[in-house]
Amino acid sequence: MSVAEQLDLKPGQSLELLKELHILTRDGRINQDSRRKLKQVNHLVQFIEKVLHEVPESASGPTLADHGAGKSYLGFILYDLYFKALGKGHIYGIETRAELVEKSTALARKLGFDRMSFLAISAADASQAEALPAQIDVVTALHACDTATDDAIAFGLRKQAKFMVLVPCCQAEVAACLRQDKALALARTPLAELWRHPLHTRELGSQLTNVLRCLYLEAMGYQVTVTELVGWEHSLKNELIVARRTGQRKRSAAARLRAILAEFGLGGLEALRYPGLPD
Template sequence: MSGVREPDLRPGQSVELLKELHILTRDGKLNQDSRRKLKQVYHLHQFIDDLLRELPPSDEGPTVADHGAGKSYLGFILYDLTLKALGRGTVYGIETRAELVERSRALAQRLGFERMQFLAISAADAADAQQLPAAIDLVTALHACDTATDDAIAFALRKQARALVLVPCCQAEVAATLRQTKALSLARTPLAELWRHPLHTRELGSQLTNVLRCLYLEANGYQVTVTELVGWEHSLKNELILARRTGQRKRSAAQRLRALLAEFGLESLEPVRYPGLPADA
């Protein structure tokens, strides 16, 4: 176990917070696994910090909704490194497991992180929660499983979010739908060979899910960048989707999304996952 060395900790980083999150040991040291975890969180924080700095200044400061927050590693680091020094802005941690929400509330109180709030609620229900403001500047969803990422996107559209940072995980819904229509698709198009084998169904379903999500965001007025979340060496879920709202809805994106749904026999998903598509696209 090695001691903390520069540049392991960012300037201004609360050592007490890292101890509470069990990234540092009680005597302030890092082991190899903790060092990797810290590097991962810092890397994602940098993307979010850059997006927050692009926002127009306001008296209230930026608002961030972190979906599937878990133990709120990301939310705490973001508050500690960005919002604390800014003196304004709020992080809302959204997590279904009540025990994790209570733990995060207690930690925020101990550390004096007054502008952190935690809700024991699902991403699907969060848009109607009275505890959240009518508009949110930035929405994150880190490894939100399966359709929770879609729920976070729907939340962002309802809240007119200026930006999204998504690391999707365990996309199963599209693969399940592909399996249901496999026999018909095999008779209809040679493209169905892409998902004839179960392993390919899962892999293609995951790829297609994220492609559809990106098109949906573009159709709703966002500029989308897809890249790798480098630094997550231990995770196969390494796709990072960044979206900035421009307000310029891309008609072609909506048309291509519908074309892909038709090509892959996924039309049943449109009213469920893509209700915001314009009717005339």
């Protein structure tokens, strides 16, 4: 059995790229951590390829912004499997750590992936960056930590993204808010038992965060589907949110979002995380 068959690689997927990304060793071996990462990225690429096929054709091709890019595994593999053969389009990697941006820029140059750009900037500041076009077709975020996923959503809204493909990671902000007013909440409603214990606070905070994100996207004119990325044996951070822009803002979703914020004592987050909700 070949290495490609052992790793369940896609047709035409470059072994040399995987070695450059240190997913494979120079002799083609892979450890379990890298195997899990590669499986997650390849699965996500499948979802992203589907939405890229739905982007209207243009002379310049589709644009994609990847937030919290890290070492840009997702961007490089997506370019290798889709953008390279397409011959047009552009991938922008957004990452705060300058040393990773420098390494990704050098690797793209080495591989001849000349339609890849990397910015050492936060997701929150990316929407103002002059190096990025006024509109972006697809916004992705694979395990962008805590509020970086919210920043990616805000970026997508500002750039009128046709699609957003998000796999959230750790979510601490809502849990911190729940923790802060726990005693008052316990006196106010028996529902507070859902987050009385610290472990439940963290779990409920994560669940609420993603529910609120989905409602926000629906309220702002997106159709949302939620599924798992890969089997739970590969990753606990496994929720995949795919949003397609319809332009039809849903007041009912905005009303439900506000009701949930009020019920859980999170009203202060509306202006911070969910601006522009329809009345």
